[in-house]
Structures are given as structure tokens and as C-alpha cells.
Amino acid sequence: MNISDEEKIETLGAFEISEKMVELAKINAKGNPYLNAGRGNPNWINKKARLAFSRLVEFGIEESERTISDGDLVGYTELEGISKRLVQFLAPQTNETDQFLVLCLDYLKNKLGLDLDDVVKEFIDGVLGNLYPSPNRVLKHTEIILNQYLQSVLYNGVDLANDTTLFPTEGGSAAIVYTFNSLKENKLIKPGDKIAINTPIFTPYLQIPVLNDYELVELDLSSKEEHNWEIDPTTIDKLNDPELKAFFLVNPSNPGSKALDDTALKEIKKAVMNNPDLMIITDDVYGTFVNDFQTVYSVVPFNTLLVYSYSKLFGATGWRLGIIGLHKENVFDKLIKELPSEEQAKLNKRYNLVVLDTEEMSFIDRMVADSRSIGLYHIAGLSTPSQIMEALFSLTHLVVSDISDDYIEASKKLVNERYEKLHAALDYAKDESAKNAKYYSMINIYHLAEEKYGAEFSHYLETHYEQIDFLINLAQKNGIVLMDGVGFGANPGDLRVSEANLPTKDYQKIGQQMLELLNEYYQAFKKQS
């Protein structure tokens, strides 16, 4: 590929570059097997919750047959005695899935104190999908369960489950889109406002066109060895800027795969004291991959909107399962109440179509309405089967949360093994800090070049080739697809390797192929010098 083609490719987003690389890698020159370690889609799934979902559908059909049964046309479910009938239906002695469902019932009744007929009816109608989501933001018992899950995996001991309102969405992606959209519609961010982002960051955050209207301030909140593991003081200054309206972060980060440490959390808390109206959006989809993870939401709940997704941990990207969480008392509601009266009047007109007391309408309910262009507010909400799938995924954790969650441990072990294999093959320095999720590795080819063949060669590589040349050749010649870190705001030469989506044995091959290609560049360097 010539330089001008390479320059063109460099203008694309990281995901779009990756698609181009896939085309090249499939027909690679060396005839190697094509390996795509670019994408973050896991190659594992959680089986327990899926089997439980299927059992609930089977039981739901039997329930429906009780009221109307005319061939394939069957009826509706009845509340009275439904949980007893479910218990009779289940065969926990012979069926592991039923054992899990019995544990769930026990947990829902004895730990959460819920009325079992009510919950089972919600679950069964939910999986059958026979009713519009009602309430439209989130099903009643589902919200309680999801809150317990988020608290257990993300809050690190801080108790917020009863004070958090939830809006299940079509994946974390929709959560992000709805949030930006409603922030804008409600005039909470206006063109020209200063917004901080923790970089490098998941590209969509850099590519949402409305963000072009804002002054983006880049923050790197990772503590580094050269600063004695403290955060760079100039970064902290930026967070304390009184003109800063909002702060968006991915934690643990993507592509960096690192969670904020206690120092960073403390700095954020301080910044909020100086800047009490700061709006924080935290995307915590990788939280469960770090031991003792603590979300920013649990540190400054009044100021923070939480985004979570089931996609990664449960291998559920096709389901589209995400959540928006917001504290009952929050800065978003406060700022809406403080808007100038003419803005208020416009917003009242906007939401008056669907609610009477517009001024009292919370930001989270405005997001629900905005997600369906207001007019379809009454039929808004995530599909009920999807909401129950979220509840079941959550319950796989909740029923074992006071012992140890073997599933979460297995997921960490798997990405960890792949991380080890890749780093061993490359002989590349590992980051063993407790905050490393190891879901992705960042490998810098210039560092790698220097380690293997010295600084002069590394300099040659940097100055004689486009930064994307190595990535392209790795696909075109060797059949390996990685993700370009530059699109995420990382340094030139940073390549993101996903530890999620290939069989473990392939990570050694990826390392070997990277070294083989590097050696070819080295041979070219030796020839010319």
C-alpha cells in the first residue's frame, strides 16, 4: 500500500480501519490463518442465565394454556398461585438450571423480601413478551434486582441500591446515545461548553457529532511511574476548572483497560467539592474484570450518571443489554430546575405532551421520553424479555455473591491467560497492577522495536513509515488484525489487542507474527544502513 492510501486510512475511525484490515487479513500474503484480535466481542457466553430464560418460557407456555388453549393460540397468565405452580414445575433434583431457579426464588423471597407471586408473574410475562413494558422505564422487581447487582459488582461496599433509579437500554451504546441526546435537549450542555474526557477513550465518544460543538478537554487520569504513581498535577488542575461542565469517562478504560485507583477517585471527589455542579458520565462496562473495582458513581453519586452493559461479561452483545443508573437526588435534576425561565417554558412545552407536572419530571424520565421522541413515551422502555434477561444475568451473581462468583472468576482467568500468552510470546513488559482489567493489551510497536533491535531501529521505523504501516502489513502479510490505538486518542504505534475474542492458544501466534513482521522491517533497515 502506498503512503497516500495509508494516510487516507488513518483518517478513518478505529473500528472502520479494523474492518478494512479484516478484508486484507482474510487474503493475507503468507496464507496464514486469519486471526482477528481487533474487536472486543467476547468468545464466551454465560450458559446458566440463558438456560433459565428458556425454562421460564416453557413454564410460561404451560401457564398460558391454563386460560385459553386452542392449538397454537394460548391465553394469558394468572397471578394467583403462580409461584407455587413454578415450584411444582421445576425439578431441581435432576436439573441444574432448575436448581438455580430455586436458588433465585429463595434469594428473592428471603434476601430481598419480595412477594413471589408478583415477581414470578413479572418474570413470566416478561419472557413471554405479552405486555408493553410497564412501568415504561423499568419493570418494578427487575429494578430492585438490577440495583442489587450493580451495587455488588461496582460500588465496592457503598450502599446505594435503594437510592438509585434505573433505565435499562438497548446495550451500553443506547445508554450513551440517550444520555448525550437528553443532556442536549434539556440544555444541560450547550455548544461551546467545556467537557473533559478521560483519554485514550472508546472511539464512539470521540465521534458523536454533537460533541464537535463542545470544547473537549483531554484528561489522562492514569497514575504513572514517572509521577510516583500520582496523577499528573496539570491534569488535576483541569478537573478543578470552574468552567468545566461535564466529565465523561470509561472506567476501567478502553483501550487502556485500567481502572482508576484510589488517588484518582480522591481527586475526582475533590474536584466535585470545588465544582459542585459538575456532571459526570461513567461507562463501567469492564468493572467486573478488576478485583475490588470501585465506580466513580459510588464516590460522587449526586454528580454521576452510571452506564453499565451486560455485553462483555456475559457474552451478550447480540441481546443489547445496558443500563443507565442515576441517584434519586442528582445534579442533572438540580440543573434543570435552575434553567432560566424561558428555557423552562420551552421544555415544559416539549414534555407537556406526555406528562402533566412537567417541572417535576426527573432527568431519567426525560431520557425515557426522549428515547422515543416524546410522542411514543407510553410505549417506551427496553423489551420485557431483554429486561428479564438482565435480571437473570444479575441473579447468577447475586445468589452466590456472599461466597464467590465462579463465573466472574472464570472470565477474569480467561482474559488473564491470554494476556500472559501474548506478553510471553512478545517478551513485552506486563502491567501487573491490581487495576489492570487485562481485557485489552496496549502494545507499542516503537517500544517493541527498541527492545528487540535498539533505539536506532525504532527511530527508523518511526520516521520511515506511516504509523499505520505496521498494522496494515500485519493484516495484509501475516493475517493478524489488531486495533489502531490512535483512533482512541492513544500514542502513535499503540496497538490494541483484545484478549476477549480468540481461542487462548492464538495469542502466542499473534505475538510470534508480530515479531516476525518486526524482523522484516529490521532486515530492510539493515540493508539500507
Ligand SMILES: *Cc1c(COP(=O)(O)O)cnc(C)c1O
Ligand atoms: C463494548 C463497549 C460498550 C458497548 O456496549 P454495548 O452494550 O454492547 O452497546 C460501551 N462502552 C464501552 C467502553 C465498551 O467497550
